[in-house]
Amino acid sequence: MTYTVKAEGVCKAFGATRVLDEVDLAVATGSVFALLGPNGAGKTTLVRILATLTKPDAGTVTINGHDLRADPVSVRRSISLTGQHAAVDDVLTGRENLVMMARLLRLPRVAARQRADDLLAAFDLQDAADKRVKSYSGGMRRRLDLAVSMISPPPLLFLDEPTTGLDPRSRNQLWEFVRGLAADGVTVLLTTQYLEEADRLADTVAVLHHGQIVAQGTPGELKSAANSDSLDDVFLALTEPQEALR
Amino acid sequence: MTETAVMVGRCMRRSLRDPEAFITALMLPVILMLLFVYVFGGAFSSVGGGRYADYVVPGLIVLCAGFGAGTTAVAVATDMSNGMVDRFRSMPIISFSVLAGHVAASLARNLLATALVIGVGLAVGWRPSASPAQWLAAVAMIVAFILAMSWLAAGLGLLVSGPESANSVTFAITFLPYLSSAFVPAATMTPALRPIAANQPFTPIIETMRGLWMGHTSTGASTGHEALLAVAYCAAILAVSVAASSYLFRHRTAR
Numbered sequence: 001m002t003y004t005v006k007a008e009g010v011c012k013a014f015g016a017t018r019v020l021d022e023v024d025l026a027v028a029t030g031s032v033f034a035l036l037g038p039n040g041a042g043k044t045t046l047v048r049i050l051a052t053l054t055k056p057d058a059g060t061v062t063i064n065g066h067d068l069r070a071d072p073v074s075v076r077r078s079i080s081l082t083g084q085h086a087a088v089d090d091v092l093t094g095r096e097n098l099v100m101m102a103r104l105l106r107l108p109r110v111a112a113r114q115r116a117d118d119l120l121a122a123f124d125l126q127d128a129a130d131k132r133v134k135s136y137s138g139g140m141r142r143r144l145d146l147a148v149s150m151i152s153p154p155p156l157l158f159l160d161e162p163t164t165g166l167d168p169r170s171r172n173q174l175w176e177f178v179r180g181l182a183a184d185g186v187t188v189l190l191t192t193q194y195l196e197e198a199d200r201l202a203d204t205v206a207v208l209h210h211g212q213i214v215a216q217g218t219p220g221e222l223k224s225a226a227n228s229d230s231l232d233d234v235f236l237a238l239t240e241p242q243e244a245l246r
Numbered sequence: 247m248t249e250t251a252v253m254v255g256r257c258m259r260r261s262l263r264d265p266e267a268f269i270t271a272l273m274l275p276v277i278l279m280l281l282f283v284y285v286f287g288g289a290f291s292s293v294g295g296g297r298y299a300d301y302v303v304p305g306l307i308v309l310c311a312g313f314g315a316g317t318t319a320v321a322v323a324t325d326m327s328n329g330m331v332d333r334f335r336s337m338p339i340i341s342f343s344v345l346a347g348h349v350a351a352s353l354a355r356n357l358l359a360t361a362l363v364i365g366v367g368l369a370v371g372w373r374p375s376a377s378p379a380q381w382l383a384a385v386a387m388i389v390a391f392i393l394a395m396s397w398l399a400a401g402l403g404l405l406v407s408g409p410e411s412a413n414s415v416t417f418a419i420t421f422l423p424y425l426s427s428a429f430v431p432a433a434t435m436t437p438a439l440r441p442i443a444a445n446q447p448f449t450p451i452i453e454t455m456r457g458l459w460m461g462h463t464s465t466g467a468s469t470g471h472e473a474l475l476a477v478a479y480c481a482a483i484l485a486v487s488v489a490a491s492s493y494l495f496r497h498r499t500a501r
Binding site: 053087103 | 263328332
């Protein structure tokens with residue numbers, strides 16, 4: 001099996017707070033991997049490290065065969081980051097956002113416009129294409145954010161809490177799009193606090209708690225290990241006792 | 247090169263689409279000019295020994311550039327805090343170009359405001375005696391000054407924690423011109439303030455323009471002497487700001 005992400009012994013502390021403590025992670029190529037954890041578990045920090053935005057204190061990371069420390073530029077060519085706070089330009093229209101990002105990725109002008117048209121159609125944003133993003137709903141913003149990430153489809157897509165704050169309908173819709181991307185062969189690493197999201201989307205789920213991976217497996221494996229048909233029970237069993245010890 | 251051009255285009259669009267800020271930025275020079283010439287100008291008629299409009303134009307240019315710097319710092323701080331810069335940074339591009347875009351847009355906005363100050367100044371009776379070569383030198387001074395201020399503002403925008411604090415930090419830049427020879431000569435101030443007003447960076451920059459346009463400075467020093475100081479100040483502000491911005495940009499992570 002080949003792995004798009006291989007991380008070993010990743011540590012990160014902010015001051016005296018240990019946010020990540022010897023995290024090992026392996027994301028199989030072509031899979032959807034969910035990093036599940038409560039608020040403050042270190043999910044976003046881990047994604048930021050893998051996306052070259054934050055330097056780890058220790059550990060080795062290989063993304064799509066490129067070493068994170070030695071060759072961050074090749075890593076950046078292999079990834080796309082869709083953040084917790086959908087990073088699209090509010091003041092520009094959806095189309096302008098896409099064309100801008102396409103131009104930054106060196107697409108010639110005409111090709112950039114064409115690509116923007118295609119993506120607006122693919123992500124169901126045609127009607128709002130020439131409206132400013134400021135007027136978009138939460139779901140539309142996330143879809144545009146995903147569309148931006150797909151301008152030149154990367155081997156690895158990070159989705160940092162992709163559906164936080166969305167209503168159920170938009171959430172379902174976004175899940176459909178993510179499944180579509182995965183079916184096209186994009187490896188997806190998503191973080192979520194929603195068990196249902198991990199259950200519905202992921203091939204592999206890792207539970208991150210207090211900076212450590214406390215469980216990992218397919219949703220089915222985790223459920224049978226906890227002797228329950230709900231991932232909720234797994235999650236609570238893993239995260240609660242430690243909470244009580246603090 | 248492409249990415250810088252794209253970033254400049256982005257910031258220009260953003261400037262034009264914020265009508266409130268844009269109109270304020272353009273109204274400000276007009277209102278301040280009318281205020282200083284018609285409201286205060288009568289009482290200040292002794293200042294500079296001539297019409298007050300002849301005295302005040304360089305001061306208003308600097309004051310407006312200070313307000314402009316506030317806009318730039320807020321724009322940079324906004325990008326840093328809302329995840330936009332993170333996205334650029336995770337892409338295979340030179341993400342520092344996002345700052346170049348802000349600085350270029352800042353330069354364009356402030357040059358437009360300066361042109362308005364000059365235009366309204368001429369309309370209310372400002373009569374510079376400068377030759378074309380002196381005009382050129384004055385414009386060069388303005389460009390150097392605004393470039394330095396724009397980078398300084400970008401650096402401040404990176405330094406602060408968010409758009410709100412960017413606004414308050416740049417307050418000093420908008421206030422400092424009052425403690426210079428912008429509106430009254432330093433020599434007329436209370437003795438405690440005189441050395442501050444005479445020796446702060448804005449004064450030689452203002453006096454260089456004044457000397458070039460009107461033929462004499464308000465400090466009594468030669469235009470050449472003021473120009474030398476002004477260029478040194480601008481170069482120093484520029485060098486420190488660019489170096490600090492590049493450091494901060496690499497080390498700041500939006501949380």
